[in-house]
Every structure is written in structure tokens, then in C-alpha cells.
Amino acid sequence: MTASATPADRAATIYDRDLDKNPANYQPLTPLSYLDRAARVFPDRVAVIHGPLRRSYAELYARCRRLASALAARGLGRGDTVAVMLANTPEMIECHYGVPMTGAVLNTLNTRLDAAGLAFCLDHGEAKVLITDREFSKVVGPALARAGVKPLVIDVDDPEYAGAGEALGETGYEDFLAAGDPAHEWAMPGDEWDAISLNYTSGTTGDPKGVVYHHRGAALLCLGNVITGGLGQHPVYLWTLPMFHCNGWCFAWTLSVVAGTHVCLRQVRAGPLYAALAEHGVTHLCGAPIVMQLLLNASDAERRPLPRRVAFMTAAAPPPQAVLAAMGEAGFDVTHLYGLTETYGPAVVNAWHGAWDALPEDERAAKMARQGVRYPVLEGFDVRDPETMDSVPADGETMGEAMFRGNVVMRGYLKNPSATRAAFKGGWFRSGDLGVKHPDGYIQLKDRSKDIIISGGENISSIEVEDALFRHPDVAAAAVVAKPDAKWGETPVAFVELKPGAVVEADALIAWCRDHLAAYKLPRHIVFEELPKTSTGKVQKFLLRERAKAM
Amino acid sequence: MTASATPADRAATIYDRDLDKNPANYQPLTPLSYLDRAARVFPDRVAVIHGPLRRSYAELYARCRRLASALAARGLGRGDTVAVMLANTPEMIECHYGVPMTGAVLNTLNTRLDAAGLAFCLDHGEAKVLITDREFSKVVGPALARAGVKPLVIDVDDPEYAGAGEALGETGYEDFLAAGDPAHEWAMPGDEWDAISLNYTSGTTGDPKGVVYHHRGAALLCLGNVITGGLGQHPVYLWTLPMFHCNGWCFAWTLSVVAGTHVCLRQVRAGPLYAALAEHGVTHLCGAPIVMQLLLNASDAERRPLPRRVAFMTAAAPPPQAVLAAMGEAGFDVTHLYGLTETYGPAVVNAWHGAWDALPEDERAAKMARQGVRYPVLEGFDVRDPETMDSVPADGETMGEAMFRGNVVMRGYLKNPSATRAAFKGGWFRSGDLGVKHPDGYIQLKDRSKDIIISGGENISSIEVEDALFRHPDVAAAAVVAKPDAKWGETPVAFVELKPGAVVEADALIAWCRDHLAAYKLPRHIVFEELPKTSTGKVQKFLLRERAKAM
CATH class of the missing domain: 3.40.50.12780 (ANL, N-terminal domain)
Incomplete structure (x- = not known):
């Protein structure tokens, strides 16, 4: 199939007369409508499990509406950014609905960021509100001090978290919700193209970029997730993927389509x-x-x-x-x-x-x-x-x-x-x-x-070399990057994490690779160490590339 | 949730700058894209079964593209109507894709209509093409003679149909397809609001009305069907619902989402x-x-x-x-x-x-x-x-x-x-x-x-009376309508179909109803006969109402 004809090419036909959009036959696509449906159809089903806590869909929806109404009362509205620094807790799910119900945009912050990274996101996204879990106060406090914006700060104190950390803001999350209206009549987005969330890339390369999602795309991906993932009706879904990462691949919204149960886990x-x-x-x-x-x-x-x-x-x-x-x-x-x-x-x-x-x-x-x-x-x-x-x-x-x-x-x-x-x-x-x-x-x-590593004019796929290394029974993980080389342009260097207790020499590993790779693809150096990873588990190759350059 | 704010209410925010629609992030929703995907991902899976015939998704897609290309070569394009008079055969499935691939609109005619009804639809829809199965030539011929429009007529001669009927048009369907290009590069619709099909209501009340479906709605209903129907991957779907009825509730398109198999049945x-x-x-x-x-x-x-x-x-x-x-x-x-x-x-x-x-x-x-x-x-x-x-x-x-x-x-x-x-x-x-x-x-x-029957100022639900009748072990079907009455305004009359071999008196049935209904709801007359039904199995109450009036 090819791209569609442009509207200018098209002449009016009988189907272009008196068959316009109206509220009865056109509504903005939004995942928020899925929660409304789940709460009406399956009000008593368990929506959220967290430690001993159980909340039904009716309760989840009421809390989301409370949040929306309380945010709206503070003047939050369309196109305002609400940043959240939260673990995979019930509050994080509520923010995925309550924030966009006001027309505002949810910016889920990566909980592994340092103060400088957080301050960058708060400023760049022009956050008007920050909802933050006590666990992260040691980094959020300095981030707020650094940031130019001065958001309303709301603290989450999760009963499942017993560690250190303090409240930073003017109000606690539960108090904030208590002032909200559980029957708040939130409005559908004015346009399905309106932003629903803001996700900063994890920054394996340079400055984070703020990726903007819209209601239409989120609504459609939810349907795609249900179908592709074979969720069926009422799945029980365990949260290990951070919800701050692509809105938990949109599963924070997806489960409402099929009235599934969120099982939260902080760690x-x-x-x-x-x-x-x-x-x-x-x-x-x-x-x-x-x-x-x-x-x-x-x-x-x-x-x-x-x-x-x-x-x-x-x-x-x-x-x-x-x-x-x-x-x-x-x-x-x-x-x-x-x-x-x-x-x-x-x-x-x-x-x-x-x-x-x-x-x-x-x-x-x-x-x-x-x-x-x-x-x-x-x-x-x-x-x-x-x-x-x-x-x-x-x-x-x-x-x-x-x-x-x-x-x-x-x-x-x-x-x-x-x-x-x-x-x-x-x-x-x-x-x-x-x-x-x-x-x-x-x-x-x-x-x-x-x-890609270009050695003597030949392309070497770092994935291919990593695969060869990974097949060795003692290798737990491997990352291959280019090292600048006067003669070859670049040569491959391998960083290797061994399995606990395993001992293997660099030469033996290179010999192993020789059985699986063309000679020009063999790593010239092997470094044994734990690989640096992003919060979402991706290897930070830019760090390894710097290391290789300095070797 | 309430209706969205109107665009006029909304001020520009940071999310309204430089984040516009473009071909990379916005495409018209259309069920046609599901077939393209099914044919690419599962080309060898059986898409269509009809008698001894088996066609794969690759074959189905190629035939749909042939049809689109052959129609386009005849000048068919956006907003043109292609009417079809077809049983639940492979050709009917192909028309659901091949016709809208040209931008044209598929009008599936009710195969139970008489010549006058068909002529009305052809004229009202301004059909440019009619694809018709030989079985229906006895009614389609007169319909074409009556109709003001003079569509290109293409005849389907289904090997599974051995009965009477003749070719009416200038070309056979297979010859028409043979001239088409199986790799035709069809275009996505210019707008997801464009019409995809035209379905005339079956007319239990007066003149049929031409219901217009669009690509967006059809695409979304398909996803809803997969989720609500629990289709899973690769369902095997048996056609009993006529595809002319609401495009077979859109299952003609739905199966492509999950690369399912259509099992066709003429009767x-x-x-x-x-x-x-x-x-x-x-x-x-x-x-x-x-x-x-x-x-x-x-x-x-x-x-x-x-x-x-x-x-x-x-x-x-x-x-x-x-x-x-x-x-x-x-x-x-x-x-x-x-x-x-x-x-x-x-x-x-x-x-x-x-x-x-x-x-x-x-x-x-x-x-x-x-x-x-x-x-x-x-x-x-x-x-x-x-x-x-x-x-x-x-x-x-x-x-x-x-x-x-x-x-x-x-x-x-x-x-x-x-x-x-x-x-x-x-x-x-x-x-x-x-x-x-x-x-x-x-x-x-x-x-x-x-x-609704209004008797002595009280509303009587005809469904409630029918339910009571239906619970009688000898009753196969029942329909209750109003009979004008000088004293009461209206009174209920029941038309009852008994099970084969069953014998029961009207008085006995009324007595039965007395155990289940308030006295004012009891049918005053019971007529035993086969109920008149539309082609989709709905009782034609307007006929019964006329009969009751004449009683």
C-alpha cells in the first residue's frame, strides 16, 4: 500500500454531503475512556494490588477523579506538565489517568536520574507540579534546588516503603486527594492529537529528548497490546517494567481495556x-x-x-x-x-x-x-x-x-x-x-x-560479536564497541561480564570467537568487568566507547 | 466523563509548537491495512475455505489487489459506489478489500430484496458497478431494467452453485480479475473519515436508508471485535451471518487483524x-x-x-x-x-x-x-x-x-x-x-x-408478553403487536409459531400467560402462523401490525 492521495486531489462526491462529524459519531480516541468503562462494567474487580492493599476498579477510578479534580482546583489544565518521580506503586497508576483527565501532560521521571538530570527534565518540560515518592527525596531535593521551575510538590509516602527519605513539598498525596471530588466530571481531550505524556529518552547519547505521546496513539497501542499480548479478559499483570519507561509500554492504560489487575512491586x-x-x-x-x-x-x-x-x-x-x-x-x-x-x-x-x-x-x-x-x-x-x-x-x-x-x-x-x-x-x-x-x-x-564498527573498510556488527561471546558458557553479558586504531580505522573491543565464580582468560575467549566469527571481526581486546547499564537495563555503550578510546 | 472542550476554548501551550501531524506519525485508520499485514506476516496461512477451495492470505491479497486495479482501470475511484449482490462466498470477501482499495464505497445488497427494492438501492447509491452472483439473476435482471443507473455489471459464477441463473453483464468476475495487477499499489484512504461502505437498512419501517460507514469506524470495530469476541490468533470463523448485513458485522475485515480463516457457506x-x-x-x-x-x-x-x-x-x-x-x-x-x-x-x-x-x-x-x-x-x-x-x-x-x-x-x-x-x-x-x-x-x-403497546394509558412491552409466550414448551416463536381498540386505545395481539407437531389452543396459551403477566398485558387474540421475517431473521412487525389492524 502507498501513501494516500492528498486532499487537494479529491473532488466532492455524494459521500461528502451532510455526513459530517458530530459528537454522536466522532469522539477523540483516548485511553482514559477505557478506565471509565472498566469502572462502570467491573466496579468490584480488583484493579490494584500492592502489599496488603486491594483496590477495586470503582475505587481506582474514584481516586483518579479525585486527583484530577484536586489538580484542576490548583489551576492545572490543558498542556500543563505534571512530573512524577514514583516507583511502580498505585499512585503511579493513578497519575496515568488523573493527570490527563485534566488535560495536563504526565512526565514520568526516570528514578535513576541524578539531580542534574532531573533538574534538566523539570525545567525543559516546564513542570507545574511534581509528585514524588519519599524514597527519592535525597536526589529530588537537590534537583528542585537546581531547577529554574518551582512546581507544586506533592509527597507520596508509600506504606510499603520503610526506608529513609523525607517529605519535600507543601502537601502529602493522600491529603491532596482527600480534597478532590471522587465523582469529578472530567472532560475528554479536546483533540485526540493532544499530548498525554512526556517521556525523556534515557540518554545513552547526549542530552535527553522529550518524546511527546498523544491520546490517539496511546489508545491505539493499548488495543494493540491486548491483541498482540493475548491478554484476554481480566489478566493479572505483574509490574517489573518501570512505569516511568514509555508509560510502562502503555500497560498502565492497557489493563483498563480488559479490566485486568495491576500487581505493583517497588523493587x-x-x-x-x-x-x-x-x-x-x-x-x-x-x-x-x-x-x-x-x-x-x-x-x-x-x-x-x-x-x-x-x-x-x-x-x-x-x-x-x-x-x-x-x-x-x-x-x-x-x-x-x-x-x-x-x-x-x-x-x-x-x-x-x-x-x-x-x-x-x-x-x-x-x-x-x-x-x-x-x-x-x-x-x-x-x-x-x-x-x-x-x-x-x-x-x-x-x-x-x-x-x-x-x-x-x-x-x-x-x-x-x-x-x-x-x-x-x-x-x-x-x-x-x-x-x-x-x-x-x-x-x-x-x-x-x-x-557499527568499521575496521579496514569492513562493517562489523557489534551484535554479532556479542552473540559469539555470549554463547560461551562462562559469559553472563558482553558489549562490543569500537576502539580507534591508526591502521584499521577501528577495531572491536569487548567488555565481558562473567558468570559468578567463572574464570576464563581473554585468549581463550578470543580463541572461542575464532570458531564463530571471521578473523577481522575478532575482538582485539577483552576487558572483564560489570557492564554499566541504564535504569532500563540497556548497556551504556557510550561509556564503554570512551573507555576504549582511552585504552 | 463529559464532552470535550471546544477547540476555541484552548490556548496554545508548549505542546502545540512544532509537533504536527506528518506521514510518519499519522496515518488514516483503515481495516485495509490489516489485510496488508496479514498477507505479509502470514502469507501461507489459509485465509479462505469454500468447498474444496483453499486460498492463502497471499492469494487473497493478490486477488483483492487485482480487483482494485481492474476497477481503477475502469475509472472507479474515491466516492464511487460499487454494489454487490453476493452470497457468503470468497468473492464477497474480496470485494470488502478490493473495492475500498480504490477509494470506492462497497454497497452490499440484501440478497432477499425484490427487484423494486434492489433498483431503489442501485439508484439511490448511484452504483457505478454491480457485481452479482448468477443465483440472483432472476431478480437482478428486472432490477437493472427498472433502475435509472446503468452500472458496469460483472457476473460471479461460483463453482459451489449448481442451480439456475444466468450471466447478465459484460464480463465474468474471473476474467475481470485476470486483467488486474496482483501487485497493484493501492493507496490508503485520503482521510479516515472517507466512506468505506454503504448498508441499506432492512426496512422493517418504510423506505430503506443508506447507512454510511467510514474507514476509521470499521478499523476500530475490528479491534473491538477481536477483543470482545476473544478471537485470539488465527481463529477459524464460519460464515452464517450474511456478509451483506453490516458487512458481516465487520468480520469480513476483522479476521485480517488476527490472520484467521474464513469458512464460506452459501446456504x-x-x-x-x-x-x-x-x-x-x-x-x-x-x-x-x-x-x-x-x-x-x-x-x-x-x-x-x-x-x-x-x-x-x-x-x-x-x-x-x-x-x-x-x-x-x-x-x-x-x-x-x-x-x-x-x-x-x-x-x-x-x-x-x-x-x-x-x-x-x-x-x-x-x-x-x-x-x-x-x-x-x-x-x-x-x-x-x-x-x-x-x-x-x-x-x-x-x-x-x-x-x-x-x-x-x-x-x-x-x-x-x-x-x-x-x-x-x-x-x-x-x-x-x-x-x-x-x-x-x-x-x-x-x-x-x-x-410499545399503550392500553388504557398503560405501557405494555411487547417483549415481555413475547417472553411469557415463549416460555410455553410448545411455542417456537412469538410476536406481539398492538391492535387499535375503541375502548382501550390499543390491545396486544400475539402471533405464535408452534413447534413441529405441537397442538395448543389459544385459550390455553392465554391462561398460561395469566400466570406470568399482569392482566392488562394479556394478549386478547392469538393467531397461529409462521412469522414473516426479514432476511436477517428479524420479525417484520409492520406486516403483523397491518394484519392486526385489519382483524
């Missing part, structure tokens, strides 16, 4: 994970690969038998076959997704063909390693030449840039028109990820464009 | 139904209540064991508890839906609560008798006073009119601005159905507004 550790899985009959969770490691490496004391199989959706790097097999044995069915903050989180799925189950293990692993195909709610996903915009041949070899087009792509970067223009140049969102298109149309990433 | 008879269920592992079907009767009344020779439980979605009248119980025993799980042609078919579901399973049978039946709540993709469903537009109290007693609001409500009636205005007066679509709202928010219909 992702093996014991509480297994306890939640066992006690609440969890059906689905989303998580970074690190969560799989946690589950698989849990001690016998931490493990609990699962009452049922659990669907595990993971994004980022494709899970290695050994991990998938172990996860399957442990009771989890893993789906591999792909996306970026700019695409509301995953908008691509490794849609599995039943026939692939019968393939030999290595071929199955090769299928699973592919990022896949678009969600039903994404209109385009392709690999294109970033210069000519031509689609690359589906030969599994020709590299190009992975590009997205459709309704679950961000509006753009806040107050950054040049970055927005660059991202959308050519009418597609350019992911910056390089990959190939296989003959069956499935797309596989080979690298970030900036992670 | 709905018990033997072929059971054969299809047994041979193809059918998972889902939609059908009128009459299909349940067919399945339950099948002879032993016709019956086949089902390989799995089958989800059965039914609209129109709520299924009686006895029928539901029998269906459950026969292997079908029935979901009760509600909607109108104007709402793309069902947009309301009797969303079942697990806790209701434990209720005593009569209470369970009472729950099942309710039409229910809105789909997640419908923004509003309410019972309101048609004069004041006030929402009625949720007391289960106060009557009002069922009203819809949202994105799966029609654009309006073609070339009928006064009917469109009347339907949307007050900002809601007025269904003409009367009902109540229960304390839990579920809505139950009591009658069509024109079916």
Missing part, C-alpha cells in the same frame, strides 16, 4: 517476584532481559511454584536460545518485542509461526532472534536506505535503517524542532537501528548505526 | 453447518437466533461431533435460557451482543461476570437477557429521556431510549440530511429502542419505541 528482586507470581496467579508481565536472569538465577529459597504458565513480553535484545529454553522450563512463554521510546515502546513483534516450533533448535533460535513485524496498529515498519529512502531488498543481507510509520509513533520531541525534523525526514521515523529484511519480510536488527 | 442449513464445524475446527461464528434453532433442531443424520467448543456470538433478541442451556450442552458458548446497522452492527456486549455463573438459573437468565455495556471502542452507551436528553436513573424501571455515542457510529444516512439530523439530535445516536438501566449500569431493552 524487582527474585524473592518478591516469585511470591507475587505464586500468590496472585499472575498471567502476564513485561520485563527487560535482566528480569529473566533474575528469575532463572533465583535461589531455591526464593523460588515458588507457579500456579499457571505466565506470558513474558520482553523487548531490547533478542533473548538467547538457552535463556528461552530455561524460561520455558521455568513456566514462562516469552514473546520478543521491539520498539523505542519514540514508538510508545514496542510496536513490533516477533510474530511466531506455529510451524517454527518443529525446526531444529538453531533454526528456531535464528527465527527468535529477529525483531519481526509491525503490530496491527502500526501502519508501516521497514528497512530503508537512509539516503535514498528506498526499501532494501528482502535478502537478509542488505543493511539499512529500521523505520516506523503510523499512529503509534510520537508527535515529536518537545521544543526540539530540529531533532523532530531529523527523526521524521523522508516521512518515516528513523530509529537509528540498522538491520536487514529477511525474505519472509521479518526484520532483524544488526546494530545501532553508531555501534 | 445456512444444519447439515453443511455441522460438516463445516467438524471438518475445519471452527472456533467462532456469528449468527442470528435462527441459526441456534437450526443447530439445536438438527437431525441425528445432520449432526457431527465438534472437535472443540465454539464461540457463538448472537445479536437481536436475547437468547432464552432454555436455548442457552441447550447450546452449551451442544458445545457452543453464546455471547449476547446488541447493535444496529447504524452502529456497524453490535457495539454493545452482555459482558459476563464470572460470579454470575453461580446464580440460580432464573437469575442467570435475567442477567443474560440484558443487552449490556459498550464495547471498549464505543465511547458512550446510555438510556436517556428522548425529550430532555437526561440520563434515566439506574433503577431498572425508568424507561428511556437507548443511545450511542462514539467512533463506531455511522457517518449518517446517504442523501438524507433530515433523517441524519433526527438520528443525531442531541449529540447522541438515537436507536429507537426503549429500555432501562439497571443499578449495575447494564442496559436492557424493553421494546422498540414503535412496538
Whole structure:
């Protein structure tokens, strides 16, 4: 299919007369309407579990309306930013509804940011309100001191948090809500294109950019999540993915479509994970690969038998076959997704063909390693030449840039028109990820464009080298970056994290790689150390690149 | 939630700058994109079964593109009407995609219409093309002779049809397709508000009205169908609902979202139904209540064991508890839906609560008798006073009119601005159905507004009287209408269809009713006869009303 004809090309027909939009047949798409429905249809179903707390959908909705009404009473309205610094707690879910019910925009701050990073976000987003959990006061206090904006500060004091930290603001969250109206008549957004949330990129490269989501895209991704994730009616969803990350890939809203139960967790550790899985009959969770490691490496004391199989959706790097097999044995069915903050989180799925189950293990692993195909709610996903915009041949070899087009792509970067223009140049969102298109149309990433290593004029995919290292039984994680080299231009350097107790020499690892890689792709240096990661579990290659440069 | 603020009220904010729509982040919603995806991701999956024929998604897509290209070559384009007179055959599915791929509008004609009715639709819709199955030539020929328009006529000669009938047009469907391009680059609609189909109401009251659907609504209803119907991935769907009726409630498009299999059937008879269920592992079907009767009344020779439980979605009248119980025993799980042609078919579901399973049978039946709540993709469903537009109290007693609001409500009636205005007066679509709202928010219909019988100043719900009659073990179907009465204004008259072989006197039936109804609601006359029905199984009460008037 091709782009549509422009309106100017079109002459009026009988269908263009007296068939206009009106409130009866046109309403803005918004995920807020899903909560309204869930609370009306299933008022008594458990919406939120947090420690001993249980809240029904009626209660959740009433609290969200209280929040909206209290914010509106403080003058908050359309296009105002409400920043939140919260763990995966009930308050965080409430903010996902209560804030946009006022027309305001939810900016979920990355709880791992330092004071300078937080101050940047508060100022850049022009936050009018900050809702912050006591746990983070040690960094939020200095951030507020640094920031130019002076938001209304509201403190959350979660009964499940017993650690240090103090109240910073003029009011507590519960007091603030108490003043709100549980039957507040909030208004639908004026336009489905209105902003619903602001997500700063985690900044593996330079300054964070403020990614703006709109009501239309969020509403559609929710429907895509239900269908792609096979949520069914009334799933029980365990929170390990931070809700500050792409609004928890929009699952903060998605569960309302099917009146599911949110199981909150402040901290992702093996014991509480297994306890939640066992006690609440969890059906689905989303998580970074690190969560799989946690589950698989849990001690016998931490493990609990699962009452049922659990669907595990993971994004980022494709899970290695050994991990998938172990996860399957442990009771989890893993789906591999792909996306970026700019695409509301995953908008691509490794849609599995039943026939692939019968393939030999290595071929199955090769299928699973592919990022896949678009969600039903994404209109385009392709690999294109970033210069000519031509689609690359589906030969599994020709590299190009992975590009997205459709309704679950961000509006753009806040107050950054040049970055927005660059991202959308050519009418597609350019992911910056390089990959190939296989003959069956499935797309596989080979690298970030900036992670490609060019050695003696040859491209080396850092992912390919990492894969070779990872297959070694003693390797827990590996990251490969370029080191500037006078002769070759660049050469690969590997940073390797070994499994606990494992001992292996650099030479032995290089020899191992020789069996799996062309000679020019072999890492020239291997450094053994724990890899630096972002709060969402991505390896911070820019740090490693600096290290390699200094070597 | 309330209506949104008007755009004029809104001042520009930081989110209104440099964050505009562009092809990368905004595409028209359309169900056509679902077929494109299904054909790319699951090209080899069986899309269509018809007799011995099997076509994959790649083949279906290629044929749809051929059709679009051949139509475009004949000058068809945006806003042109293509009428089709087809049974539930593969060609009918292809028309649902190939026609709108050109920008044209699909008008599926009711195959039970007479020549005059067909000619009316052809003329009113200004059909440029008519694609017609040989079976219907005896009525289509005269219709073409009567009609003012002179469409290009294309004949379908289905190998599964061996009966009488002749070709009427200048070309056969297969020849027409053969000239088309299977790789045709069709264009997305210029605007998601563009018309995708035209559905004439079946005309239980006066002249048919041309209900216009748009791409946006169809795309959203598809997602709602997948979620509400629990279709999962790769359902096997049996066609009993005519595709000419609300585009088969949009399932002609819905299956592409999940790459399901269409099992076509020209005729709905018990033997072929059971054969299809047994041979193809059918998972889902939609059908009128009459299909349940067919399945339950099948002879032993016709019956086949089902390989799995089958989800059965039914609209129109709520299924009686006895029928539901029998269906459950026969292997079908029935979901009760509600909607109108104007709402793309069902947009309301009797969303079942697990806790209701434990209720005593009569209470369970009472729950099942309710039409229910809105789909997640419908923004509003309410019972309101048609004069004041006030929402009625949720007391289960106060009557009002069922009203819809949202994105799966029609654009309006073609070339009928006064009917469109009347339907949307007050900002809601007025269904003409009367009902109540229960304390839990579920809505139950009591009658069509024109079916209410007013006797001695008291309202009598014809549905309530029909329910009482239906509970009699010898009654197969019943319809109650008003008979003008000098003393009372109106009195109820019952038309009753008995079960095969059953014999019961009118007096005995009235006595039966006396045990279930207030005295003023008792039918004064009972007429035993087969009820006149529309092609979609609705009783034609206007005919009965005329009969009652003449009595």
C-alpha cells in the first residue's frame, strides 16, 4: 500500500454531503475512556494490588477523579506538565489517568536520574507540579534546588516503603486527594492529537529528548497490546517494567481495556517476584532481559511454584536460545518485542509461526532472534536506505535503517524542532537501528548505526560479536564497541561480564570467537568487568566507547 | 466523563509548537491495512475455505489487489459506489478489500430484496458497478431494467452453485480479475473519515436508508471485535451471518487483524453447518437466533461431533435460557451482543461476570437477557429521556431510549440530511429502542419505541408478553403487536409459531400467560402462523401490525 492521495486531489462526491462529524459519531480516541468503562462494567474487580492493599476498579477510578479534580482546583489544565518521580506503586497508576483527565501532560521521571538530570527534565518540560515518592527525596531535593521551575510538590509516602527519605513539598498525596471530588466530571481531550505524556529518552547519547505521546496513539497501542499480548479478559499483570519507561509500554492504560489487575512491586528482586507470581496467579508481565536472569538465577529459597504458565513480553535484545529454553522450563512463554521510546515502546513483534516450533533448535533460535513485524496498529515498519529512502531488498543481507510509520509513533520531541525534523525526514521515523529484511519480510536488527564498527573498510556488527561471546558458557553479558586504531580505522573491543565464580582468560575467549566469527571481526581486546547499564537495563555503550578510546 | 472542550476554548501551550501531524506519525485508520499485514506476516496461512477451495492470505491479497486495479482501470475511484449482490462466498470477501482499495464505497445488497427494492438501492447509491452472483439473476435482471443507473455489471459464477441463473453483464468476475495487477499499489484512504461502505437498512419501517460507514469506524470495530469476541490468533470463523448485513458485522475485515480463516457457506442449513464445524475446527461464528434453532433442531443424520467448543456470538433478541442451556450442552458458548446497522452492527456486549455463573438459573437468565455495556471502542452507551436528553436513573424501571455515542457510529444516512439530523439530535445516536438501566449500569431493552403497546394509558412491552409466550414448551416463536381498540386505545395481539407437531389452543396459551403477566398485558387474540421475517431473521412487525389492524 502507498501513501494516500492528498486532499487537494479529491473532488466532492455524494459521500461528502451532510455526513459530517458530530459528537454522536466522532469522539477523540483516548485511553482514559477505557478506565471509565472498566469502572462502570467491573466496579468490584480488583484493579490494584500492592502489599496488603486491594483496590477495586470503582475505587481506582474514584481516586483518579479525585486527583484530577484536586489538580484542576490548583489551576492545572490543558498542556500543563505534571512530573512524577514514583516507583511502580498505585499512585503511579493513578497519575496515568488523573493527570490527563485534566488535560495536563504526565512526565514520568526516570528514578535513576541524578539531580542534574532531573533538574534538566523539570525545567525543559516546564513542570507545574511534581509528585514524588519519599524514597527519592535525597536526589529530588537537590534537583528542585537546581531547577529554574518551582512546581507544586506533592509527597507520596508509600506504606510499603520503610526506608529513609523525607517529605519535600507543601502537601502529602493522600491529603491532596482527600480534597478532590471522587465523582469529578472530567472532560475528554479536546483533540485526540493532544499530548498525554512526556517521556525523556534515557540518554545513552547526549542530552535527553522529550518524546511527546498523544491520546490517539496511546489508545491505539493499548488495543494493540491486548491483541498482540493475548491478554484476554481480566489478566493479572505483574509490574517489573518501570512505569516511568514509555508509560510502562502503555500497560498502565492497557489493563483498563480488559479490566485486568495491576500487581505493583517497588523493587524487582527474585524473592518478591516469585511470591507475587505464586500468590496472585499472575498471567502476564513485561520485563527487560535482566528480569529473566533474575528469575532463572533465583535461589531455591526464593523460588515458588507457579500456579499457571505466565506470558513474558520482553523487548531490547533478542533473548538467547538457552535463556528461552530455561524460561520455558521455568513456566514462562516469552514473546520478543521491539520498539523505542519514540514508538510508545514496542510496536513490533516477533510474530511466531506455529510451524517454527518443529525446526531444529538453531533454526528456531535464528527465527527468535529477529525483531519481526509491525503490530496491527502500526501502519508501516521497514528497512530503508537512509539516503535514498528506498526499501532494501528482502535478502537478509542488505543493511539499512529500521523505520516506523503510523499512529503509534510520537508527535515529536518537545521544543526540539530540529531533532523532530531529523527523526521524521523522508516521512518515516528513523530509529537509528540498522538491520536487514529477511525474505519472509521479518526484520532483524544488526546494530545501532553508531555501534557499527568499521575496521579496514569492513562493517562489523557489534551484535554479532556479542552473540559469539555470549554463547560461551562462562559469559553472563558482553558489549562490543569500537576502539580507534591508526591502521584499521577501528577495531572491536569487548567488555565481558562473567558468570559468578567463572574464570576464563581473554585468549581463550578470543580463541572461542575464532570458531564463530571471521578473523577481522575478532575482538582485539577483552576487558572483564560489570557492564554499566541504564535504569532500563540497556548497556551504556557510550561509556564503554570512551573507555576504549582511552585504552 | 463529559464532552470535550471546544477547540476555541484552548490556548496554545508548549505542546502545540512544532509537533504536527506528518506521514510518519499519522496515518488514516483503515481495516485495509490489516489485510496488508496479514498477507505479509502470514502469507501461507489459509485465509479462505469454500468447498474444496483453499486460498492463502497471499492469494487473497493478490486477488483483492487485482480487483482494485481492474476497477481503477475502469475509472472507479474515491466516492464511487460499487454494489454487490453476493452470497457468503470468497468473492464477497474480496470485494470488502478490493473495492475500498480504490477509494470506492462497497454497497452490499440484501440478497432477499425484490427487484423494486434492489433498483431503489442501485439508484439511490448511484452504483457505478454491480457485481452479482448468477443465483440472483432472476431478480437482478428486472432490477437493472427498472433502475435509472446503468452500472458496469460483472457476473460471479461460483463453482459451489449448481442451480439456475444466468450471466447478465459484460464480463465474468474471473476474467475481470485476470486483467488486474496482483501487485497493484493501492493507496490508503485520503482521510479516515472517507466512506468505506454503504448498508441499506432492512426496512422493517418504510423506505430503506443508506447507512454510511467510514474507514476509521470499521478499523476500530475490528479491534473491538477481536477483543470482545476473544478471537485470539488465527481463529477459524464460519460464515452464517450474511456478509451483506453490516458487512458481516465487520468480520469480513476483522479476521485480517488476527490472520484467521474464513469458512464460506452459501446456504445456512444444519447439515453443511455441522460438516463445516467438524471438518475445519471452527472456533467462532456469528449468527442470528435462527441459526441456534437450526443447530439445536438438527437431525441425528445432520449432526457431527465438534472437535472443540465454539464461540457463538448472537445479536437481536436475547437468547432464552432454555436455548442457552441447550447450546452449551451442544458445545457452543453464546455471547449476547446488541447493535444496529447504524452502529456497524453490535457495539454493545452482555459482558459476563464470572460470579454470575453461580446464580440460580432464573437469575442467570435475567442477567443474560440484558443487552449490556459498550464495547471498549464505543465511547458512550446510555438510556436517556428522548425529550430532555437526561440520563434515566439506574433503577431498572425508568424507561428511556437507548443511545450511542462514539467512533463506531455511522457517518449518517446517504442523501438524507433530515433523517441524519433526527438520528443525531442531541449529540447522541438515537436507536429507537426503549429500555432501562439497571443499578449495575447494564442496559436492557424493553421494546422498540414503535412496538410499545399503550392500553388504557398503560405501557405494555411487547417483549415481555413475547417472553411469557415463549416460555410455553410448545411455542417456537412469538410476536406481539398492538391492535387499535375503541375502548382501550390499543390491545396486544400475539402471533405464535408452534413447534413441529405441537397442538395448543389459544385459550390455553392465554391462561398460561395469566400466570406470568399482569392482566392488562394479556394478549386478547392469538393467531397461529409462521412469522414473516426479514432476511436477517428479524420479525417484520409492520406486516403483523397491518394484519392486526385489519382483524
